[in-house]
Amino acid sequence: MSSRKMPSPTPLLDQVTEPRDMKRLSDRQLRQLADELRRETIDAVSVTGGHLGAGLGVVELTVAIHAVFDTPKDRLIFDVGHQCYPHKILTGRRDRIRTLRKGNGLSGFTKRSESPYDPFGAAHSSTSISAGLGFAVGRDFQGSDDHVICVIGDGAMSAGMAYEALNNAGALGSRLIVILNDNAMSIAPPVGAMSKYLARLYAARPLQDLKSAARNAVDHLPPPLREGARRARTLVKGLVPGATLFEELGFSYVGPFDGHDLSQILPILRTVKERSDGPVLLHAITRKGKGYRPAEEAADKYHGVSSFDVASGTQVKSVAKAPSYTKVFADALIQEAERDASIVAVTAAMPDGTGLDRFAKRFPSRMFDVGIAEQHAVTFCAGLAASGMKPFCAIYSTFLQRGYDQIVHDVALQRLPVRFAIDRAGLVGADGPTHAGSFDLGYLCNLPDFTVMAASDEAELVHMVATAAALSDGPSAVRYPRGQGTGVEMPRVGQVLEIGRGRIVKEGTQIALLSLGTRLQECLAAAERLDAMGLSTTVADARFAKPLDEALILSLAREHAVLITIEEGARGGFGAHVLHLLAERGILDRGCRIRTLTLPDRFIQQDKPEAMYAEAELDRTAILAAAEAAIGLGTIERQPEIVRLHRLRE
Template identity: 40%
Template structure:
């Protein structure tokens, strides 16, 4: 059942079953034909919604049958389901009472694109980052055991997450008896970027053992049919089965950890899935079920190009996502800068954590493959590996999304800063990030990274500033962060800015007023500079205003800032990051100790409540009070000019 470009979207099923599914209990008595129809409806609804709102399509299309099987075999929410990352939970949401809200997926005041405990009791554990599921599921299962509950906990983990070290820390602790924990390895042979390393090769080898698994089930089915002696024959074949398994399948890594292992099983065969999950329930210890699914199943373009549909914006179903020859955004600009720099500097290496395309390093991986390292979803390893490259004279650039850099704070201090090793961190998706919600905001990095000894932080607003930031960092050979937002540089008139090294400024005043003595000084950095600029236009320069834009935000450029501030009525810091520990607070503390700087009022406008849900950028700006009109109104209110 495939949806082809330009053809009718719905083929081979009727839109009649899904509307009657109000809870997982409604799935229990459906016929095989009804279930088959339901898989088509689920894929249709997921495709319709993601094509309009954006989201994670390929993995969700692939896991439909597996999700149905889980809900038919187990009793959610009494039996708890934990999805790793949470991005493959769309069918789960549709089957657990969220059909009416599903059209609001990833929208402001809508439902999350990930599991969310606040959203439903059927979401046992929230997620957004990789590798947390088995640890959380183990905790839930142990709590059940302590409370003498016989409920099951099911962790659903994609194969990409098996490149994350936390998965193995958890597996190492799962060898407990009478633990009702079942791990489903959703193996679709691809994570965000192409799976890398020995673990991917290992799973590929296990997949080839499916003949053994099929033979086992066929044999058991045959023996069960023999009257009187069938059960005895089954027991008698167990030793032979173990011998056969060793001959057909290489010794299994998971079994060495003390887990029961079942699989691989066809993740599109609902009947077989239910049979295997039923067998997993009978185990007396933690069991891992290896399920083989197809990313993008049911939508031809997603099957052929799953990497393009891992996480996408809205698209035309009939045409699919059209791959552009060149993108005009910060990620693409970074990729171009890296290729050009590596062409003339043989020491430059690029490292990413399963985000080759997302970070813009795909061209670098093609032009300099010997100096490109995709380490999988292993951010901690990526940074210490980069530090090792640096220790032996290389110039490593580690490209990671801001939200995932939260995982490498220890490595940056222990392995880079303490040893004074030059290392450049390219932080993508900084500031407010639309769509993915609370777990993916890039608003913390300036606060915690500025506490690391020797750290330099650049926040370019334009591609030219980005290029200069990298050039300076390559030359200085320091520990540096270059942070930039998702999307393209903002478009507005920058011609009035006066550039002074790592900052620039522009004065706005009425004719005849002395712009050397501004009454209002607004200091900001990064993408939100445009909002400050537009707010000044709304103020109509009733007071002389100076706008200062930092490119290098830390260490603080106190001498330059001191010379530009003077003694205004208001010193206003606008920051698209959290207030606590941010650049604004650091500046305010420095000013308080400086006898030469005595502005009348100091105000910091930063993010006070960082735990915000998903939405587009205008909605997030509105929530934070970052729209130009909101900024202008606040400044007027502070000065009492209403």
């Protein structure tokens, strides 16, 4: 029996259906409201799973912002959005909060179509300041007087886009409030010089408080701080050698201050709301997972959680029947690195998510986490490759999109042997369309001299890692999905595959299913049904999206009445290249009916992966239906049509 307790009473939270209900609460009551909001967030996520630690770290900030400002007229923009659950509870969505990340439920991120309190959707990091500046400039053009508040984490500040926005905002001088939520964490502990710089600011907190006072902001400070600040002005001018980085970029800087202490947060926000006339950066020190001990003690493990028992913190996880693709990749890479000292691994703030934390334990000097900086990661790998190293760049498909120009200009154009390990290929379930790996086949297969592989199971992934390690003439990529493998027997060592060669998994004579990636098992299941109907079916595993196995594809088209390609990617990928090949060779005019099954031309919303693939018409039922429709047969009795098509082909 579960030890999960009933949620604690929430008398104040029960009175808040939208932020304006908070206006009548005293500061003391707002502190109680924050406590109730934290308990409600913990209880809700214990049911749904999702992002926990980040939201707990901004409870007080969220309460204070909604209490002081007039949302949604004042625009509150959360960076990434995974910390927005408390915000959703306060903005009319509490009654649906236990539908988070479920089919037809609330998104796990901010989403414009979901609520007017979400002015800008976000699920990738470092976009908030750019978007906020756009809102601020738009406001200025329209002559409005609303405020724009951006909440960005210190991890997100490692991305170049955040600095580009700060630089532009400082130059434009528009009224903009940026709250730096500094919890010394993103998903994993932050890396790089910026995190060290923020740590120095925090260590020098008394000096920074006086320095802020010494500037022209003295009269803007809350009354209790004002007199001491005036007395300290002359002293501080002599002590501080220069402005903070943010001030050099044109921002008024306030902080650091305790982001969990409403007695500090509320007066600062009220003052900034009334007095600021340009860009301001407020530096709040918070703790990820604040108020829930399991999350505080293991912030990285409680960034994203499955459902869990509130009392113990124990997460409810299904028993794995096979290793995850992520683990298989990491172990295969470690095995290759044992034999080859030139192999190094690079990730962009996702060591745990990509499995490279395992690699780092074995080869700490050969793994590089560059922070949330995919563009830099790609070009860094290009430099490593040019120097003679063998870099593996492990980035989720959805995040690799952020480094596309670098893939083209810095890697592909120079034919540098960077090996891309593309995790989370295809649909990903609860994270929804923002994290789906839908487009990498389209944007990589168009690049000259690129080798693009897709693993159909975990054993194939091991071989593809070995193949990528062996490639030295040009860039390569291997894509694989989120989740567990299929349970196949694992090879002792990876074997180098012949480049551009697929394999026949099941032989037939009438219908050919050519699969790229992990839809192979669904193809086999559909083939079994087709065989039972008297429609002899071949199933092939393409293995390579580029270069294509031309001999295999031409053979399948010439020897079958129907050829169907199946891939876990958007239109314009593998199937499009197969069609181009067949058109070039004149096969499209010879009677074989060609169909391509891809993700549809729309974003598939969050749900369980199997439900998402059913909606996308990429499950066994849809493959079966496509085969029947292509051949013009609903029943076995219409098989003479197959004979006629074969004669036309010949």
